[in-house]
Amino acid sequence: MKQYFIATFDNEFDLKEAVSAYREQNLKILDAFTPYAVHGLDKAMGLKPSRLTKVCFLFGLVGLIFALLGQYWTSAVSWPINIGGKPWNSLPAFMPVAFEVTILFAGLGTVFTLLIIARLRPGKVPKQFSTRVSDDHFLIVLSESKGILNEKLAESISREHNAVEWRLEGEVK
């Protein structure tokens, strides 16, 4: 049995304080669920900045090189055509396309990378701990660290920080 400890709060301020308290006691926070983006929660949870920006940059760079090389090859190497007396390799004219392809690559690449990393595929049913997190509830889900979940400690912290309710939920491994 894999166990989760789920604490429910009714406002973001209690939630943020509770998150810090859990972390101080070395309880492992699986995730926090909130109806809206809570400022400062990522800092309280100790989340690292997303690495997606780097992925985005790399995809953009690939797109830029691809677009420039592609245009250079088609209009200067493979089939040179004189257009308005411009040089075959007319870089300024390539820029708009290069710009668009950069954005296309960066955008699509980032989205698909995110989907793959987050294992989001069509037909996937996400695990939901409560449906009210999209309404008025703030959830913190604690999970076992090294097979141990200190339930008593979690419970006392939750009580201290005005949790509305808390429960244990198990799942067959």
Next chain:
Amino acid sequence: MDLLNTTPVISKNTKKWLIALIGFGFIAIASGMLVTPERVWSNILLNGIFLTGLGICGIMFVAIHYVSSSGWDVVIRRVPEAMFKILPFAFIAMISIIFGMGYLYEWSHPEVMQSDMLLKGKEIWLNPTGFMVRMMIYFLFWYLVGKRILHHSGKQDKTGNIRHSDIARRWSAFWLYIGGIFFIGSSFDWIMSLEPHWYSTIFGLYNFSGMFTSGIAMMIILLVFLKKKGIFGNVLKKDHLYELGRYLFSFTTFWVYIWFCQHMLIWYANIPEETVYYLKRHIGVFGSLTILNVCLNWLFPFAILLFRKTKRENKYLVIASLSVLAGRWTDLYLMIFPPNIESPVFGILEIGSFLAAISIFIWIFFTAFRKSAPVPERDPHIKESISLHT
């Protein structure tokens, strides 16, 4: 709130320096007038437009944030408000152009207008009387309507009435609609008509992008300085400067976007009466300056500000801002000088007049900034602004 130390920001010593620089600039201008008047008038026009741009960026920044009811900027709002106060002084520089029109604008000579078919058709717009009248209207509108916005912003400090925000928002919308059109008109009038045969419909937007970018850069430098002096206490956080850094980053990109739009279309279409403009600016020293212009205005600041960390460091923000300000000068130089000056010039005249313009700006800014509380404490958005988190 623990702000407001009330010691004057300009010390006597600084005042002496500013007076010396302003004097130096005026002496350079006066002595240059005897030798090369067209160069002097080009400099006056350049610095006049530079100062006007700083003032307009100030009020535009305030107006945009009023109209969009954004909250984060409330803490820093007094800085653009004080920048706006430069407008009357910019107006003096611009109105003095009336004495130098003959040196700058080809169309101000009636005999040229009569002999040139193309210019004759534009006479209805390009004539000295119309030029002056339009300039007066532009400045009167920018200043008087801008004053209304500032009036309500200042009054709210005393009464704390939310209604002032609503009224200021209406005036801001009015300012943005008409003032923006006037800005485009002023770019056509003051800069584009230096080469009356040439035209570009995107020119107003191009000048706007440079104006706004340089204004944001100036705002960043002033804020970093004021923060160092401890004027804002702990109310002004890294996050506010980070937001401005993002502003600067996006607007430098916007500038190069517009610059490239104008450049590429003219280059590609290859129509003789259009390419004339870039031909002058693509050969010789002007050509190198065009490359420098793109580097200063876009490449350096873009490369510096690309990362989140650099946008949160005062040092990098100031370096990027200085690059943009130098870029704005180069940009205006490339717009204004080639039509009337055969080969590129740079000397005491350019340095002196620019330093004088900056000194006047600094003097006016700090005098205006001391007149009201550094932070509008009773704005309805003040809490949101102080707790800004990025």
